[in-house]
Amino acid sequence: MSYKCVICGKGSTSGNTISHSNKASKRLFRPNLQSLNIILSGKKTRRYVCTSCVKSNKVKKAI
Secondary structure, three states: OOOOOOOOEEEEEEEEEEEEOOOOOEEEEEOOOEEEOOOOOEEEEEEEHHOOOOOOOOOOOOO
16 A cells, blocks of 8 residues: 555655653654545546545545
């Protein structure tokens, strides 16, 4: 699965997980992607879209 939104291009970012002893280890922050049937360039396709694009009506859902 490609962790990237089709509409806005939001993808994974890296950072650190800080333990109780303040030791840092690498981790990934992934966007909340949902697989939706959307209308993209006039055709119905199933793509991964982040929930912030769905809530802000940037994407047209195909029924």
